[in-house]
Amino acid sequence: MQMQQRGGGGGVTHGLGPSAIAALPAYAYEKKGGADDCAVCLGELQRGEDVKQLPACAHLFHDACVDAWLRLHVTCPVCRFPVEVDAAALPPAAAQVVAQSQ
Numbered sequence: 001m002q003m004q005q006r007g008g009g010g011g012v013t014h015g016l017g018p019s020a021i022a023a024l025p026a027y028a029y030e031k032k033g034g035a036d037d038c039a040v041c042l043g044e045l046q047r048g049e050d051v052k053q054l055p056a057c058a059h060l061f062h063d064a065c066v067d068a069w070l071r072l073h074v075t076c077p078v079c080r081f082p083v084e085v086d087a088a089a090l091p092p093a094a095a096q097v098v099a100q101s102q
């Protein structure tokens with residue numbers, strides 16, 4: 001039995017680009033009544049911590065936590081709603097050029 005597998009076919013994890021992540025609103029967390037948890041690290045959001053809010057679903061996360069998440073995913077960690085980013089904030093074409101010397 002011969003199995004030949006040549007590395008092909010996608011499988012690249014798709015996430016948001018750095019500029020898209022940076023375009024999301026971030027601010028210092030303010031406690032308003034109840035406690036909010038960050039669904040990425042499961043830690044409680046503390047007053048004054050940098051948090052980021054997803055505009056599509058208004059879920060809150062630690063700034064750094066959701067940044068790391070969105071590099072690998074394009075959906076909210078809580079509700080799986082697609083994270084919508086203002087198209088104007090994105091580069092017109094994928095600016096990521098793989099530089100390979102031959």
Ligand SMILES: [Zn+2]
Binds near residue numbers: 038039042043
């Ligand atoms: Zn977190």
Ligand SMILES: [Zn+2]
Binds near residue numbers: 054059077080081
């Ligand atoms: Zn959500």
